[in-house]
Amino acid sequence: MFIMNKNNESENLVIASDELYSDLKSGMPLLVFDLRLKEHYTHGHIEGSVHAVCDSRAKETIMPKIPKGVKIVLIDEDGSISAPTAAMMASYGLDAHFLKGGIKSWDKSLVKKDIHTIITPEELWHKITNNENLVLVDVRQPEEFSDFKIPGSINIPLGELFDIQSLNKIPKSKQVVTICPHGNRSMVAAFALARNGINALSLVGGLAGWGQVLNPKVVTRDDVTVIQVEKIGKGCLSYIVGSKGEAMVIDPVYPAEKYVEFARNEGLQIVKVIDTHQHADHVSAAREIAKITNAQLYMSKYEQYDFTSNRVGDGDLINLGDSTIRVIHTPGHTAGSLSYVLDEKYVFTGDILFVDGIGRPDLRDNAKEFAEDLYDTLHHKLFALHEETLVLPAHHGEQSGYKNSVYQTTLRDAKKMLMLGLSHDKFIDKVMNTTLPRPMNYEKIIQINKSLQQVPTLDVANLEIGPNRCAIST
Ligand SMILES: [Fe+2]
Incomplete structure (x- = not known):
């Protein structure tokens, strides 16, 4: 005391x-x-x-x-x-x-209310998907806000929330949610708003926590089950493929335990786990899933990993229940990138081909070589598959709002992208002249993904904070 x-x-x-x-x-x-x-x-x-x-x-x-x-x-x-x-x-x-x-x-009146001041990222996601009347107030500084934000949020820096004029920017009829990197500034913001009679909820764990929410969506429950798992704060897409009670997870992100839960909900047991390539924008949960489920771990044989795994490459077949996954080497985003063709009907393209864009080859050096590979992969390997093949990528682009449905396209529709109508030389030119900011902490993330290094889940959230930057949008 x-x-x-x-x-x-x-x-x-x-x-x-x-x-x-x-x-x-x-x-x-x-x-x-x-x-x-x-x-x-x-x-x-x-x-x-x-x-x-x-x-x-x-x-x-x-x-x-x-x-x-x-x-x-x-x-x-x-x-x-x-x-x-x-x-x-x-x-x-x-x-x-x-x-x-x-x-x-205190001799004046008192008020009786049970005021809630916090909201978890999952609760916020639930409210957004239910189209509840929300106003998301991001209380970071403008330079932080302009870098990335939750779509639809408005920016009022914390200091300005003590200024009565700024409060007029907040619609009174909506539930206010305050947002910052880790939930501390947003808590002070909720306090500041409460002092002015506005009952705001502070996002627990902030944008780091928001970045870890996973949303599973059903692609198909036909002969084979395919679940697309979206990391909504990052735009990362991963998959649970199921056949005859067995599941394989493709490109999993943290938190790893969620995949066990999602697979169980489909009556599936995870027996195999695989990445399409060495990721630079998020920490892979493949090893963690293999550890907690005893599943077989597969990795590209063209990439360097310092841990033990089954190595696969072009032409290899992986069996899963009644299904077969055919491996094709599709370099261009990374030199060792693989795509997986499921029963010749679905192709998991990793960061090579997206619903509305193509992979960026400049996360590593030698951009020209990667651009050549990218062209060859797209035109001669992926487009050699049947036109009706459903493309299931590892990311979607930054967008203005949330879409609570599956990100998918067919190869026929993917071919209509402007970039993919360009001649070889124009394509190389265009790809090499497109420079995009790199994902935050990408060097550290690559290091973690190739090594045996363990990272606590909280550190994963902090490392991954920020937008995904794997695509060139067309
Ligand atoms: Fe990537």
Whole structure:
């Protein structure tokens, strides 16, 4: 417990109930934290205050995000806890105060509400797909926001949420969700909005957590089962292929356990797991799935991996229940990229061919060589398959909204892309002249994907934060 050295120190921090009342009415930058037990807060609290737990976690995560110049008032039962806590916060340079005599000294009215201040990424995804009336307020700085964002979100930096004018940008009839990288700034934002009577929900785990939500969609449950699993925050697409109770997972992402759950829901057991290529934009969960399910792990024999796996290459056949997966070497995105043809009806193209674009060859050096390979792969290997073959890629492009349906096309339709109508020389020219920013942390991610290095799931979320950048859109 913090002990006051001098009485006048605590006197500087004290605020009487009348002063707090007029501060709350004034519209000044203010945060009022109620430190009492949650049930006491729910039973009756000062309007505009938020329930807060002042523990060591809050000290590390929330406190540093509170903008300077914002007045903070702490409330407890009688002032005995709020006084030393305010002194501690003041010692960190915050303009912290406490309500003299605690809630007992408050002679104005109290409000009774059970206010929720958080929303999990899964709950947010559920609300988005249900078309609920939401306004997503991204509270990062404009330069962070312009780099990538949740489609449809608006940007009001945290500091501006204390300015009453900025609040007019928020539609009053909608549920507000505040968003930031890890859920700390957005929590302060939700507090700032609560002080102005807006009940906002802070996205737990922020954009890093959002990046880890997986959404399974059924491609087919015909002779064979194909489930497309979308990592919605990243646009990564992976697959569960099932036949006769056996499943193979293609290009899995974290969290690995989700594939076991999705396969089980289809009555399938994962027996094989494979990547199309060495990924640069996300951490592969192939090894992790093989470990937790005892499944056979397959990798391209044209790429370097420092762990043991079955190596496959051009012309190899992999059996799964009643189905056969034929391996074709399709270089151009990486030199060792493979595509998998399932029963001559479906082709898993990795990052070579997308629904509305083609792979980018410049994640490694030697762009010209890769562009030549890409042309050859597309025109002479993939287009040699039957036109009706369904193309199932490993990514979709950045887009303006969410599409809760399968990303797929046929080879016949894919051929209509402008890029694919170009002559060889024009194609090479165009591909080589298209430079796109590289995925965040791509060198580290490649290193993890080729090595035995283990990464905790939380680190995966942090490494992968940001958009996918594997495609050249046409
Ligand atoms: Fe890739």
